[in-house]
Amino acid sequence: MYEVFEYTYNWFFTEIMTQSVPFFRPSIGQEEQDNILSVLKNGWLTTGIWCKKFEQAFAEYIGVKHCVAVNSATAALHLSVIASGIRPGEAVLVPTMTFVSTVEVLYYHNIHPILVDCDPKDLTMSAQDARCKLLQAREKGVRVTGVIPVHYAGKMVQMDWVESLVEEFDLKIIEDAAHCCCSKYFSNRHKKWFKKCPTSLTQCYSFYCTKCITTGGEGGIVATDSDELANKIRSLSLHGLSTNAWERFSEQGDAFYDITTLGYKYNLTDVAAAIGCAQLVKADHFTKHRIQAVAIYKKFLQGIPHISCLQDEPEHFLHSYHLFVIKLNTMQTLVSRDQLIQQLKIKHIVTSVHWKPLHLHSFYQKQGYTASSFPEATHAFNQIISLPLFPDITEEQIYHVVNTLKKLLTGG
Numbered sequence: 001m002y003e004v005f006e007y008t009y010n011w012f013f014t015e016i017m018t019q020s021v022p023f024f025r026p027s028i029g030q031e032e033q034d035n036i037l038s039v040l041k042n043g044w045l046t047t048g049i050w051c052k053k054f055e056q057a058f059a060e061y062i063g064v065k066h067c068v069a070v071n072s073a074t075a076a077l078h079l080s081v082i083a084s085g086i087r088p089g090e091a092v093l094v095p096t097m098t099f100v101s102t103v104e105v106l107y108y109h110n111i112h113p114i115l116v117d118c119d120p121k122d123l124t125m126s127a128q129d130a131r132c133k134l135l136q137a138r139e140k141g142v143r144v145t146g147v148i149p150v151h152y153a154g155k156m157v158q159m160d161w162v163e164s165l166v167e168e169f170d171l172k173i174i175e176d177a178a179h180c181c182c183s184k185y186f187s188n189r190h191k192k193w194f195k196k197c198p199t200s201l202t203q204c205y206s207f208y209c210t211k212c213i214t215t216g217g218e219g220g221i222v223a224t225d226s227d228e229l230a231n232k233i234r235s236l237s238l239h240g241l242s243t244n245a246w247e248r249f250s251e252q253g254d255a256f257y258d259i260t261t262l263g264y265k266y267n268l269t270d271v272a273a274a275i276g277c278a279q280l281v282k283a284d285h286f287t288k289h290r291i292q293a294v295a296i297y298k299k300f301l302q303g304i305p306h307i308s309c310l311q312d313e314p315e316h317f318l319h320s321y322h323l324f325v326i327k328l329n330t331m332q333t334l335v336s337r338d339q340l341i342q343q344l345k346i347k348h349i350v351t352s353v354h355w356k357p358l359h360l361h362s363f364y365q366k367q368g369y370t371a372s373s374f375p376e377a378t379h380a381f382n383q384i385i386s387l388p389l390f391p392d393i394t395e396e397q398i399y400h401v402v403n404t405l406k407k408l409l410t411g412g
């Protein structure tokens with residue numbers, strides 16, 4: 001007990017004395033601790049009733065028929081791709097401005113990613129370039145059967161244009177919603193707000209430690225309205241076992257199971273789901289705090305030269321602000337983006353970059369992509385910085401970040 005106290009004390013003390021600002025700190029309270037304890041006392045640690053509870057609560061929260069809890073968004077995307085019926089040799093549109101998970105799950109099955117440039121206003125996938133890539137593929141006889149839009153930083157892609165494209169080119173949609181949780185978009189087509197696009201097969205969430213809510217470090221969920229997809233994904237997530245196999249140790253469950261397909265070990269544990277249940281109750285509260293923090297950031301950032309924010313368009317989107325990304329006009333600043341990140345680090349302010357687009361990574365360059373193939377994403381990459389943001393960030397911390405930025409940028 002004393003060691004824990006000493007560690008926590010030292011950590012806080014260091015943070016206060018150095019005015020350090022972490023990039024992210026999860027908000028874990030008594031509720032998470034109580035739930036964990038309840039699982040530990042109950043004695044069933046892996047997939048069980050807490051996973052079921054979490055899945056039901058999350059499905060209700062998003063407004064979908066089914067959720068299947070898994071151990072990461074990467075697993076959620078992988079199983080969605082398999083269950084969708086997209087086949088080896090086919091191609092899928094994906095933004096280059098994304099984390100590698102969105103694309104690696106395609107490579108696992110010899111499905112070809114077709115990378116798409118981004119829209120500079122909010123860094124989501126460019127509607128114009130997506131259409132252009134589909135027409136080029138059609139001309140070359142490449143069979144494109146899917147699209148994975150990525151909801152960037154907590155702002156969803158305007159799915160109306162994706163739905164139009166899907167109708168025109170007969171595509172399946174899998175949403176990468178790793179950065180969302182509380183996000184919504186207003187559909188002009190359907191005249192409604194949506195958390196999940198009604199046409200998408202599945203939507204894949206991440207509960208990694210820095211995300212909108214966490215299941216204790218790692219975790220994910222697949223949301224779907226399809227009974228068939230939910231059953232398939234559930235089975236695939238646990239070795240292809242018949243779907244109620246986890247109940248085999250209970251009095252009600254059958255001691256025997258059948259292996260119905262080639263599967264994976266992607267199930268979530270009850271310990272993780274119990275943390276998720278406590279976090280989900282607070283999800284809207286966390287979002288409210290992140291939105292307030294961004295408003296404070298924007299107020300302090302006003303008047304600082306060479307910095308701009310991405311468009312959030314609140315009349316059409318509920319932005320959950322998993323990340324707060326700013327753009328630096330590096331043509332006019334004293335320091336480059338990389339120097340700025342380094343200098344902020346020296347001053348104990350931790351920032352990040354989301355992301356170095358895929359086409360600039362060596363693996364993808366070996367596939368023939370060049371910087372000039374995606375001019376918007378290449379340009380944006382040199383300008384973007386994700387500033388510290390988490391529900392409990394204080395006004396003083398935000399002021400300290402902005403003030404330090406200002407001094408470094410203006411030499412003041």
Ligand SMILES: Cc1ncc(COP(=O)(O)O)c(C=O)c1O
Nearest residue numbers: 072073074099101178206207208
């Ligand atoms: C857009 C996007 N998709 C997928 C993932 C993968 O999430 P996970 O770490 O839960 O597998 C991430 C992770 O940061 C992400 O940013």
